[in-house]
Amino acid sequence: MLGSKDAIDDQFMGIIDDLVVMSENDSELAEGLRWIDAQSQKNGVTFYEMAMIILRKHMAERRAKEWLNNKLSQ
Helix, strand or coil: CCCHHHCCCHHHHHHHHHHHHHHHHCHHHHHHHHHHHHHHHHHCCCHHHHHHHHHHHHHHHHHHHHHHHHHHHC
């Protein structure tokens, strides 16, 4: 699904792995990671790919909201 330009790199995987370890002491984080896992299985992508897809979507939505707020305030 992800091309070579969009490939998941080792640094990103390390960050996600750290989140998984931290989730042992954070039930809300653990619940979010379980949701990502379920979505990855549902969409036929890896857990890491799903995390990247969600992160990119969140970033795009945030940028769009900032852009709109800037346009409305001008």
